[in-house]
Amino acid sequence: MASRLLFQLFAIALLFLSLVPSAFASLEWQPAGQRTAVTVIKATKDLPPDQYYLLMDGKLYRAGNDHALTLISNDKIWNVYVKDDGTLYALYGEDKASLAVEKWDNALQQWSKICNAPADTAHFAVLSNGAVLFGVSRYGTQIWKIALTPPAQANWMMKTETGGYRFAATPDGIVFTGEERELDNKRSTDYGATWRAIRGVEPFEQFYVSPNYKEDASVFALSRHGRVYKSTSRGETWIDTMEGINQHTFFAAMAFSPDYSQDQTLYVADKEGRLFISQDRAASWTSLDVRLPSGHTLNSLVILPNKQVIAGTDQGLFLLKNTYTPPSRPVNSMKEKMTVTFTLGKDTYRINGEEWLMDDALPYYKDGRLYVPVRYLAKGLGIADKDIRWNEATREVTLTKGDKTVKLYTDKRVLLANDKATLIDVYPEVTNNRLHLPVRWVAEAFGATVTWNDFDRAATILYEKKVD
Known part of the structure; x- marks a missing residue:
């Protein structure tokens, strides 16, 4: 009886090992560059696809496959936003009382001012019609306010709605935002002019628009309770997509493969660097069994065309590396x-x-x-x-x-x-x-x-x- 039990346990172990993808078997996060807080941003339309941006110490850099940094701007930059058409925008200003939004022209290698921004703006989004939304933090409270600059105008107007804790915008004028902590998610279908609460789901931390949105109408969200959600109805209805994710953790970032429309691949990571991959548009997930060194906090992800996964953390840039060493080969x-x-x-x-x-x-x-x-x-x-x-x-x-x-x-x-x-x-x-x-x-x-x-x-x- 005991021998039969041991045989069964051995067979189960072999089955488990056979289900672990070999490409994911020996991965680890390895540091690259300075040990300072950095946020990574995907390539825009005017960059080669194997490049990406980094925001570090208030300065914007560009990097490629070799991860060497090229300084883009000496101006103080507080945040950046990549519009749905692939254009890069930045929130800049010497201090939080004198902020503006600028647009980057890679051909001319220069910024051009779009509009002023309210004092204490933390997040912003540039919409497909040219309007600009701002999330304004009220320090000392958990209240965020939304401000809006209409298309082709230079100044903003404060909206009555609370919200603005991060934005995501679609090419057809739908915008998503949330409020900090345990409050509502909100959705606008008219470029931020009016807002309605998203009912029936838990509070979301971040929204992500599918790169293939015009065809699949999909939007993704990370909740504040460690769950991944997906909508295939432009954000009207939502379902959680947690198959393969057995833990409830605080997800910090999501990133899409540059070939998402073909390979259907996307990644999510929690703040400790635990990473999950889906190769079926988030229907199911596989853990890559990695974690950042203790004390590091992940804040952003970028995927390059060569499948290199890059993470921004509070202590520098990290690259996902395959550490498997194959047996020595004959000459x-x-x-x-x-x-x-x-x-x-x-x-x-x-x-x-x-x-x-x-x-x-x-x-x-x-x-x-x-x-x-x-x-x-x-x-x-x-x-x-x-x-x-x-x-x-x-x-x-x-x-x-x-x-x-x-x-x-x-x-x-x-x-x-x-x-x-x-x-x-x-x-x-x-x-x-x-x-x-x-x-x-x-x-x-x-x-x-x-x-x-x-x-x-x-x-x-x-x-x-x-x-x-």
Whole structure:
């Protein structure tokens, strides 16, 4: 009887281990940079997607994959807001009595004043119609007041409503806010002119608008009692989405994958750095089993296109790192880093700095994707010509590299990787009698990483090649 019980316990343990995603098995937060309070902010429309902003000691910085800081502004900045169209705004002023809102122009590398702000403003939002909302703190109380600057005006007017403890705004004029502590959540459907309480749910701490809002009408919220909520009705009705989150904690931040419309991935973190990931639009969650060092408090999250997770805390910047050390490999299994760049409209491409000619077709850009002739994309990925097969009857192309086989179809938005189907957002195309494939979908199917440089109009593919 005892041996049977031990066997059952062993089987359960094996089953549990098999359910833990290997990619999440050895993660930890590692510090990067100065030990001072920092807030991280997602990239705006005029930044390369692999960059982000940091607010630190009242100054605004820009950083990239190397996390080196570039100072943006010497002005005293109290808070920032990224509008739904990707524009960056800042609340600035030498002190809390002389505040204004400015808009950042990355091309000119300068700020332009939008309007004045009430004294003691702590939070603000710039709406899609140009109006500006302010959350004004009444020190010594838990009362917040809302102020509004109408579109194209320079001065604000105080509203009668309480609220303004953080804002989130949608592209269609809906705005969400709350009051501090155990008070109401509020929703406006007319750009902040009038407000109504959101009934039937607990008080929310923060609201987050889906990057895919125009298609899915989704808004998310973090409650003050450690729960995640979601609305798919533009904030009219809400449900909690806690499957996989067994603890009730104070969630401090939520962040979306830059490819959220495709990979459906978002993250939530509590103030102690415990991190959860959802890969199905918050229907379920998986703990990443990480935590910040004792005494640190998380306040913000950013996700880069390479899936790097970055946290702002009261004691500096932290990066989520995979600390797994693989077994040592024989010399003949060493890997070489490969960098392949395709430039829009250019008849050459580069592999590790060496230039190659495309003599019969050019890359082109369509529906937000860069298309490259299959022969040259395959060569860039280390796929020989003999491993490219075209089936005219089924309109199907097959690419093979090692133990990975990828199939695409010109009449289907489906990619098969070792017979596992993925829906893609574009069709492969035959243009000028040459098959062109979407770079990102194909490269990522073979395990590569793709970045886009909007200034150079170029896609760069990064991967590792085995060296015999």
